Structures are given as structure tokens and as C-alpha cells.
Amino acid sequence: MESFTIEPTHISENVVQESSRPNTANLVLNVPEPPSIREKLSLSIKEAILPRGNKSFSLLRWTISALRGLFPVLQWGRQYDFKSFRGDLMAGVTLASLGIPQSIGYANLAKLDPQYGLYTSVVPPLVYAVMGSSRELAIGPVAVVSLLLSSMVQKVVDPTVDPIAYTKLVFTVTLFAGIFQASFGLFRLGFLVDFLSHAAIVGFMAGAAIVIGTQQLKGLLGITHFTNNTDVVSVTKSVWLAVHQPWHPNNFLIGCSFLIFILIARFMARRNKKLFWLTAIAPLLSVILSTLLVFVTRADKHGVKIIQHVNGGLNPNSAKQIQLTGPYLGECAKIGLICAVIALTEAIAVGRSFASIKGYQLDGNKEMMAMGFMNIAGSISSCYVATGSFSRTAVNFSAGCKTTVSNIVMSITVIIALQLLTRFLYYTPVAILASIILSALPGLIDIKEVCNIWQVDKMDFLACSGAFLGVLFGSVEIGLLAAV
Template sequence: MGHSTDGDFEKKTDIESAPSSRRHGEHLPYIHKVGSPSPNNVLKEFKDAVKETFFPDNPLRPFKDQPRSKKFILGLQSIFPILEWGRNYSLSKFKGDLIAGLTIASLCIPQDIGYAKLANLDPQYGLYTSFVPPLIYAIMGSSRDIAIGPVAVVSLLLGSMLQDEIDPKNVVEYRRLAFTATFFAGITEAALGFLRLGFLIEFLSHAAIVGFMGGAAITIALQQLKGFLGIQKFTKKTDIVSVMRSVFGSAHHGWNWQTILIGAAFLGFLLATKYIGKRNKKFFWVPAIAPLISVVLSTFFVYIFRADKKGVQIVKHIKKGINPSSVNEIYFSGKNLAKGAKIGIVAGMIALTEAVAIARTFASMKDYKIDGNKEMVALGAMNIVGSMTSCYVATGSFSRSAVNYMAGCHTAVSNIVMSCVVLLTLELITPLFKYTPNAILSAIIISAVIGLVDIEAVLLIWKIDKLDFLACMGAFFGVVFVSVEIGLLIAVCISFAKILLQVTRPRIALLGKLPRTTIFRNIQQYAEATRVPGILIVRVDSAIYFSNSNYVRERIMRWLTDEEEELKARGLPRIQFLIVELSPVIDIDTSGIHALEDLHKSLQKNDIQLVLANPGQSVIDKLHASHFANLIGQQNIFLTVGDAVLTCSPKVDESVVN
């Protein structure tokens, strides 16, 4: 006999006519019985499983039946996508990329200086990070819209974790550890892509990311109060209690009114331009160039009025020139190697999560596909090279990518244009930033991170899934009240806890028959669904593994006990058949088989027959391999619940028959 599952009739089914009804010899509809499986090819099954897990997109397909020269070219294009799309590049595309590149450059330059301060590094390192990594990504990346550079969340995370290991005042050692962490962040990202393990980043749920990003945004904004208020001595801790204690503790002698005036005035200007850009998409360039305009104007006013002599803190000095080599500064041995690796892995995973999410978002908006694993390799390569050229961890920036998209970019050439502008800035303009007030950098960062607090997403998470909301709030409060690392740890732990809860406590539904149909559905979802006399029908909505097999058996037995007590109290016929709907059960292991055997034994003691309906291919194969199918009898395995009810119910009424 053949074998079929879930309506799949590629193999033959054994068709038997139903028993005669009690309606004057009339016959019931045909009943399809699930047949015995064909012999399995274990090696082929293992090969298919590995292929589907690691190579679902079959990356070798383009190379099939191609000459060696063509394979070589395709191989290069696979590693360097610019060789593929560059052949069709045109002047019209360059015009769009040029405008987009200049626009995001005007946004990134002031942001980079501020983000470097978040990472406790000198300002030039932020600019370095927007020069080399974007060039590497433009050659190896597959996203047309993502804008590469330092970002607020990763900068804060990196700075927070680095200062726990080395005091930022120890400039040389701190910087070396930052480069080491960046190197290992790149190794982590590239390894995940090369080994096609990108699915690992999916374990951090969307809700946890929303909470983490929101908490990080609040923390970043609070950290900017030092520059915004002109406070000289400020706490190194990031939790809200320590920050607010430091702020109000210095209120009488540490605040500078000129600094506050500069920060407040330009923060209002930046928020106003963001509002204009949000209301009218045609004016996207207004909030994009507003930070640079703010830097120019504030620097001019500070210089003219010599506000630095009145207590206004300024940037002072940004080293001129392009990225120096930092290969010799990376720790490849010693105790700091392990510290750098630990920090780099965490920072790399967060950077990777943010970049892939951004790339996928804009790819879907423009209706093109990106290869997640290639993206990871590209991001890893740019951070590895970046660590050797005085850069810290770079990734995709959502705000800059959004500006890049709205400015009309066509390809990653916009990143190259941005890098060229940063190069000119490093070579020519950095001395002009000497009198830039720290307050304006704080205002720019505050205005940039406000968008990371997504209230609408939080409300939607609350409406959809309360466990997701718990993960979101756990991550948020962990970041705000403890530290960035603890918030991230809470986010990961709650995400894993949710997975474990769903795996160990799967949903099990009690099914009833919809009137005038042979369809059986969850009685809690469909109020009109009615139970079949003498039969209890349940559906297991999960694979049955060692982690949940005992729960599934015990939950079914509890339902059976409760049902029998209720029937006995009402004087109704007792349960004679237990039908288990297995269509959602995609797999079962040996523990699951043993749980079914124990369930069968318990039912036998109570004179109840176990019946299975619609087992999938993997499940029916294992039921036969374990001889469980023979234990309960081939005649007790059916294609549908309706077939099982028609056969099993000895006292079925007219409505059930029809």
C-alpha cells in the first residue's frame, strides 16, 4: 500500500468502502486509509535535511553546466556583486547616487563625531569608520540602499562594554581593545555568513529588538546631558538612576547656561526640520542637511563670541589625515585577546541584526532580493579591514539609509560618494571643527535617537502577543535601569524562554464538528462546533519531541478524565474512541513514540480505542519503523478526522453521517 499526507496523493492510497449505514442499506462515502510507507533512503534524507538547513537557496545552481571561465567569473561576481551590477551602470544612475551620497555625507559627518564620543573614542575615529568600511561594503554588499558607518546603539554598546574592561583615560590600551573587538566582530559576522548560520540572529525576536532599541535610545539621550548641560564631571554608568543623580548633583555648580542655550536652540531647530521632512517627503533633504548646518552655525557663533572662554565645552582638536594603519594595535595574544573577542562577538551580532533588518526592509520596498549570507560576509569583511585601518564597529544606519533611499540612490555607489566626501573632510576640513561645541553634537545625537523609540510598535506588540510584550519591556527596562549588556541579556533570555515555553507546552485543541459539514475545528474558536457523542477528538499543534511528549500525553489524559466526569454527571454515553489529529505534527522522536505507547496503554485500561488521523510523512514513517502502527492497528490510522469519525462511531446520528 502507498502513503499520503495532508492531501498529497502522489503515492497510492488504499480506499475501502465504509460500513453499511442503518438507512436501508445505503452506503457511506468512501474512506481513504493511510497506507504503509515506502522504504526510506537514510543517506538521502540526511543529505536533504542538511541542504535545506544550510543551503535552501542552492548557491551552486548558477554554476551548474557552466564552462570553467564562466564559473570563475560567476565566482568573482558572487563575492564582489559590484562586478555584476557595475556592467549595467549608467550616467543617470550615477546622478542619483551622487545626490544621495552627498546628502548622507552631510548627515554622517556631524553624527560620526558624536557617535565616536559615545564609544569613548576621539572624534576622528568616527570619521575613519565612515571612510573605509563603506568602500568595502560597496564592493561586496548586495543592498542598494543601506548606508554604512557607525551607529548610536552599537557605539554605546561598544563604549559601555569596553570601559568595563579598560578605563578610557588609558587611551592607548582602550583604543587597542576597541580595534580588537572590531576585528572579532568582523570575524563573527563573516563566519556566520560563510557557514550559512545567519538563522542564529533570528533568535533575537522583533519584540526584544524593539525594547532594546528603545531602551538604548533613552540611555543614549541621557548620556548626552553631559554635553547638553555643560557638565564637567559625569558618571561613567549608563543606568537612569546614576545618570539623573549625576545631573541633579551638579545642578548648582556644573551647568553652563550658554551651553544649554546653544543645545536647546539647535535641538529645537533639528526637531523642526525632522517634522518638516516627515510631513512632506519632498523635503527629505531638509532634516538631512540640518545637522551640518547646525554644526557650521554653532561653530561660527562660538568662535565669534569666544564662548569657549565662558565655559562652553568644544571639540578642540580632530586629527587631520586619512586612516592610519592599526594592524599592530590589535591584540592577537594576552589577556586582552579574550576580552576583545567577547565584546566583539556581542557587538558584531547586534550590528549584524540591525544591518540585515535594514537591508531587508529597503529591499522589500524596491522589490529586489538580497542574500543574507552574502550580506554577513560583506559586513564581516568591512569590519575586519576596518579594524586594521583605525575604525571601530560599523554597520547599517537606519536614519542614513532612509535618507539614502529618499534621495534616489540606485546602487551602493552612494556609499562610495559618501566615503569620498569623508576623505575630503579628513584631509581638509577637520581643523574647522575645533570650535564646534559639544552641545551641538549632543543635540544631533538626541534628535537622531528619538526615532528609535517606537511607541506604535510597542502598542501593536501588546495587542498581538503578551509574551512578546514582556520580552520587549524586559529588554527596555533592563537597558534603562541596569546597563546595555544586561538589557541585551534579558532580551536574549526572554526570547529563548518564549521558544522553550512554546516547545515544551504546545497548544492542544479540542475539536468539534461544524454543522452540516464533515469539518472538525477547535471548539474554543468556533462556538457552533459540536462534540461527537462517544468520541473525543484532539489536535496537537506542534511536533512531539522529548521536550513536550510527557506534557502532550498528560494533557490529553486530563482532558479525557474531565470529559468523562462531565459525561457521567450528565448521564451521557462514555467515551469509546480518542481521535488524535496529527496534521500539524511535523515530526516525532522516540520520546514522542513512547508517549503515544503509554497513552495507548492507559486508554486500553479504560476500554478506549486510540485512533490517529492524518499523520505526516515523517510521522507515519516513524510510526511504522517503531511498529506502533501495528500496535494500534493499521485500521485505526485515517487520512482525515471525518473518515475516522465515520468509521469509529457505532451510534452516529443522521447529522454526523451527512
Template structure:
């Protein structure tokens, strides 16, 4: 029999399982003595089925795997009330241990991220086609709410580039912000409200695992494509172009850029934009090279805004074609609940846009929170994060804010600045409040070119070439998902890129579920361990016995494929044996340790496999079925069909039964 038969899987390089290991004394014994000493173990019989208890256990593990009510057991009513408040408002849990040392670190971090967020917010609001003050509003109210309800100590809350671009693109498809600014703002606030509702619902119902369907590879591609699209759209402000395409794809943008070369570019604007862009990139390089100088790129945007605003004011460059912010409404957030659509056709538009934006914002925010929690070695509750972000966006929609989430650049600065708790978000909010009340008139002469430069320098870090190369090395299908999302965003639109990312991620899941791997096993010399013969070429097959491992649960979606794939293994082996005039196959052993579950379609497929093998005069045996599988094959009476003597605890047991006098060559 052939020693090396190509299969469709590379087995994990691990040692034998505990029920297959042999000690060193056994290995020196002759093969026949080992077989005599080896004891065949009986497969455990299933307990009496408790259907309700089993269903309850499955539902508990699915939705309440972290046992959120464990802390409330055996507690007094007063203690339960305190724990309930801490669960809803984590700030009550850590505020008791707060001290001046932590306050000092949080104040420094808050002031640092405020210097970064103020100029970024002005630019991100433009990216969402909103007045500049709405960006500042979104860094005032949402961070305050999150500070009381969020479980992350390091995340910095506010508008982010990708979500701003996504919202601006989706809402612009429904309402033109230039011709109908009021309706545009109303739909934006409606989308923000439903983004918060989506996030809050996912957290309250503990459905946070849904955001994991957007794979890491898809997120890398989507973020990289969005960074390219955002940067290209900033060419309008960087070059001083007045007439610009509304389409986000690279072809339309570049056509607008080059068609305005002779009459649309403004050299004063270009000088301001390019000079400060070079300055911002230089400071980022300095901060990357020397971690102690993290504050340099953090305060660089604010310095750029101050210097460029002063330069435009004293030279009156706005009279020479340099576009400026011109007007920012002073004062705190005005109420906006009355502007949200709760009736009419715009409700569904707002829900559709908001649910998409809310999911993207959640994915980014939770990923950032988990990243920094891993660095500092503390736990972040994903469901609490969703509830916190949903609440802050719902309240934000009532106070003229648009969708806010965790910002990676600001969170990184927050971490580097030495933050200890979410108080840094409160400090940042207070600085933004002072800016809204006292400083906004100063931004009147801020050139749009500097905002474009700030956005470009901020989003370039979203293009992660190292991650893309790593994805290519690890999984080619993941790389296809990554590139699909990337090129979808760059060449079509943000929403199409996102749709491609989700579609390819689901396609990968379906492919893995419907086409699971099967592996041909052989025996490692002088052991009772059976491994993939493709990975271990020195593993030998037992004459007259074919051993196949199924590396997946057996469901309706893959049961027919698994049956046909096993029969193909049998057919291929029989042809090779016939050519070499070797003994035919008498037994087929299906190793089922990786089979975590099986449904009725899977049982039916095993029955069909059994009948097909009977026609070929081949006996079917199962080895190492798990608890769930053994319960179901007993319940289906498949055991009666195949015979109790054909179900074994291990492959070694089956071999000892079918070939007790087998000797290694």
C-alpha cells in the same frame, strides 16, 4: 457529550484542507448516503529507508536552502569564474548596466548622506569614548569595502548609535578611557576585529539564522531602551556638566544631573544645545510631514555644526566654559593592525566584546537591508551581507575604524534621495575623505553640546511606540520580552538589557516547544470537516469518540507533556460523560497533520499513551500522519503495536470506520 470544551489554543480560521472538502452535491445528501459514497483511503507505506540520502537532504535544506551553487551548473570554467567573482563581489553583477542616470541619483544620494553622516560620526565617536576622527574613519573605509561586496542597494554604512553605546559601555568596563586612552583604543580595535571575524564566520558557514533568535519584540525593546540611555547620557554635553557618572542606568544619570544643578550647569552651553536641538527636531517634523522635503532634516545636522562652530568662534564661548571638540587629527586613516591584541588576556576580552557587538550590528544591518529590499522588490542575500560586513570590519580594524553597520536614518535618507546602487556609499566615502584631508581643522571650535543635540535627535526615532502597542495586541509574551529588554537597558545597563532580550526570546521558544497546544475537534454540520470546537461552537463531537489534534512536532522536550495532556482530555471527558449518563469513550483519534516530526522519545510517549488507554479499554488511532512521522513509526514498529488498521488518511476515514452508522442530530 459537551459541545464546548475549553482548550488552550485558538485555531487558525481557514477552510477545510483539500482531502477533507466535499462538493455541494454531497452536502445535500443524507448523512448515511454521504458515508456510503465516501471512500476510505489507504495510508501510504513508507519507502525503503535511505538514511544517508535523508540526512543529506536535511543538511542541504538547513544550510543551503537557497541552492547557492545552482547558477554554476553546466557552465564553462570561464563562466564559473565570472559567476564566482560576482558572488563574492556583487558590484561586478550590476556595474555592466550602470549608466549616467543612475550615477546622477547615486551622487545626489551620496552627497546628501555625507552631510548627515559627518556630524553624526563626530557624536557617535564621543558615544564610544573615542577621538572624533575615529568616527570619520569608520565612514571612509568600511563603506568602500561594502560597496564592492554588499548586496543591498540602499543601505548606508557607518557607525551607529546603539553599537557605539554598546562598545563604549563594554570596553569601558575593562579599561578606563580617561586614564588609559591607548589601551582603550587597542581593546576597541581588537573588539572590532573580532566583531568582523564573527560576522564573516557566520556568513561563510551560512549560520545567519542564528541572528533570528533575537526576536523582533526584543529588538524593539532593546532599541527603545538604548535610545533613552543614549539621550540621557548626552545631558552631560547638553548641560555642560564636567563631572558625570560612568554608570549608564537612568538612576545614576539623573542623580549626576540634578547634583550638578547649582555648580555644574553652564547656561551658554544649554542655550546652544537646546536651541539647536529644537531646530533639529523641527526639521525632522517637516521632513516627516512632507516627504519631498527629506533633504531638510538630512542637511540640518551639518548646518547646525557650521552655525554653532561659527558662533563659538566669533564669541569665544569656549573661554566661558563651553566645551568644544578642540582637536581632530587631520589626514586619512592611520594603519592600526599593530595595535590589535593577538596574544595575552586581552584577546579573550576583545573576542567577547566583539562577538556581542558584531551580532547586534548584524541584526540591525541585515534588518535594514531587508526592509529597503522589500520596498524596492529585490532580493538581499543575508549570508553575503554578513560576509561583506565582516570583511569591512576586519579591514576597518586595521585602519583605525570601529564597528560599522547599516544606519537606519542614513539609509532612509539614501533611499529618499533616489539612490540606485551602492555607489552612493562610495560618494559618501569620498566626501568623508575630503573632510579628513581638508576640513577637519574647522571642527576645532564645534561645541560638544551640538554633537549631543545631533545624537539625541537621531536616536529618538528608535523609540517605536506604535510597534510596542502592536506587540501588546498581538502577543503578550512578546510584549514581556520587549519590556524586559527596554527596562533592562534603562535601569541596569546595555549588556544586561541585551542579555534579558536574548534570555526572554529563548524562554519563549522553550515554552512553545515544551508546552505545545492540543485541541479538541468536532464535526462541522453536513460536512466531513473537523475543527476546533472552541473556535466553532456549532461543531459537534461524535458519541463514543474523542478527537484531539496535536499542534507541534513531538520531541523529547514535549513528549511527556503531550501524553499527559491527552490523558487529561480523556479524563475530563469521561467525568462529563459520567455526569450526563452518556456513552463512554471507546476510541481516541489523534489528528497529526500539524506534527511535522517525531523522535524516539515521542514514539515512546505514544507507546505509553497506547498502554494507558488499553487499561481504560479505549482504542487509539492516528489520523493524517506526515511522511516523516509515518516513516519513523513504521521504523520503530509502533505500527505493529497499534495495528495498521488504526492509522488513517483523515479523521473522516477514522469516523467512517469506527462509527459507520453515525447520524448528525
């Protein structure tokens, strides 16, 4: 019986093994076709909106998941309390005291009227507050993107010849930048940002900082005629020619005095963490004091250049000024793509740095979608390209912000300033705007990181040097091309 019972068992196992071979062969030979591009895109969109692991489907659950994916405020907003609001309120007011003078200065760097910098500190922060996933990131205009816009758009339309057409192209570029950024997040194309490596960004930022600094000599010295080129050779030559002509030293005296004041305040804040508010209040205090000084002494009658009229009120609608037809459409799309990548790279790098300190993960795709939608909204409300600022984010973090509500507080404070305070900016000297921008530039030059790159990887150092020298002696586009 034992031999009889064992024999069929061996036979059955052999039969099973033999019968399974053709099925395995069929599976190997008849490989299923890979998913089409349409299926990949639909899966990317689903993963970007719906949380992973959600197998059951219903319209209500899908809607709730989609809204939570697009608006992180719906998740953390339920636990928001008065204690968090108190921290955000303090941070937002501190942020506005730094953001208002910086926004006016960066608008001047972008070759736009001062109010456009303030407009950019209103709508984009409000949109980011409900869509962004970083708690500390402070949104507004930044120096590098302002330089990008002015250096590239002015090659299409000269802002001194036709400022209205120049402003229209800036709004169009902002729309394209927002569309590209939102698309990167929606289709999970964040890898495109990785074409600009960390080493390349370090070199690009350092070169841009020196170019921005040399350009601010126009405002610091009160020079009227100045080159539109961004390379350091052209700018140095322009300064050299201007210095040998009649100029008014009062501009240089005012600008340098308050530049030293801002730098001393920043040094004191770094030595004592409890004095973090000095970094934020020093630029605003410089604007107030210098404006009063010029008004009382009537220094504008003696060669001191002032910014004069600043339009107040809420952001006007600029949808009709966006030009989606005409000969410059392709140029606007190209400039928009470059600005989108640079703005995303800076914002995500800053956001991840502070998120790692607080111990939470930053969702890169959600950040891209938030940046995209805020710039799309900004393009139709008289704003230019906005992104996360390192200096303002550091102030926001030091001031004790808890959530993105600090951006809302800052935006409301800027709205109040637009309604009530713009008329008092008439006598603000241009040299003060130059000193505020110059004071923010040392943070863009990271010599210690350059030394680390040299020690770790010589090829990365080569990319860093190529970006730096390309921006410094060529143009912004050449520097970016060398970096890529």
C-alpha cells in the same frame, strides 16, 4: 491463444513485484549515513558562493560564479549608466552632509576621539559598496553599537585612565565582530540572529535610546565629572549632583537652540517630501553656525566646552594596534560577538525594509559576509564597528539613490573633509554633538509597534518589556540576556 497470452502476463507481473520487494526492503533497512559536519560545511560554502542549479563544473565558471557571489557589483555594474550615477551623486553628497556631524557625535558616544567616527565613514562604506546586496543601505557608525562598545569595553579598560589601550581594544573588538559576521554568512548561520526576536529588538532599541539620551546630558549641560555607568538611575543621580554644582548655562543654551532647529527642519521635511534635504543639511548647518558663533564670541573662554583638535588625513594603519594576545582576548571576543549580532540585526532589518519598498529580495548571507569583511578591513584602518543606519538610509532613499555607489560618493566626500576641514572643527561645541545625537533618538523609540506587539502576542510583549527594563535599569548585557 488469448488465455495462453494472458497467463504469462500475470506471471511476469507477479515475478516483477516479488523481485522488487527485497530491493525495497534493502533500501529501507540499509539507510545511507547522514552527511558529516565537514560535508555540511563544504556544501554551505558552495551554496553561499555558487548559484543554485549550477551542475556543470569548470574552473573558469566556478571562479566567475564565486566572484559574482562575493561581489554583486559585477552583476549590476554592467547596466550602470550616467542617469543612475547622477542620482547616486546627489544622494551621496546629501548623505555625507548628515553623516559627517553624526559620525563625530557617535565617536564621542563611543568614547573615542572625533576622527575615528569619520574614519569609520570611509573604509566600511567602500567595502560594502562592492560586496553588499542592498541598494539603499547607508553604512557608518550608529548610536546603539557606539553605546555597546563604550559600555562594555570601558569595564575592561577605562578610557579616561588609558585612552590608548582603550582604543586598541576597540579595534580588536571590531576585528572579532567582522570575523563573526563573515562566518555567519559563509556557513549560513544567520539563524543565530533570530535569537533576538523583533519584539526584543524593539524593546532593546527603546531602552538604549533613553540611556543614550540621558548620557548626552553631560555634553548638553557641559558637565565635567560624569558616571561611567549606563543605567538610568546612575546617570540621573550624576546629573542631579552636577546641576547642584557650578556649571555654565551657555552650553545648554547652544545645545537646546540647535536641537530645536534640527527638529523643526525634520518636521518640515516630513510634511513636504520635496524638502527631504533639510533632514540632512540641518545637522551640518548646526555645526557650521555654532562653530562660527563660538569662534567669533570666544565663548570657549566663558565655559563653553569645545571638541578642540581633530586629526585629519587618510585613515592610518591600525593593524599593529590589534591585540590578539594578552588577558583581554576572551573579553574582546565576547564583546565582538554581541556587537556582531546587534549590528547585523539592525542592518538586515533596515535593508529588508527598504528592499521591500523597491520590490527586490535581500540576500541575508551575502549581507553578513559584506558586513564581516567591511569590519575586518575597518579594524586595520582605524575604524570601529560599522553597520547600516536607519536615519542615513532613509535620507539616502529619499535623495534618490540607485545603487551602492552613493556610499562611495559619501566616503569620498568624508575623505575630502578629513583632508581640508578638520582644522575648522576646533571650536565646535560639544553641546552640538549632544544635540545631533538627541535628534536622532526618537526614531529608535517605536511606541506604535509596542502597542501592536501587545495586541498580537502577550509573550512577545513580555520579551520586549524585559529587554527595555534590562537596558534601562541594569546594563546593556542584562537587557540583551533578558531579550534572548
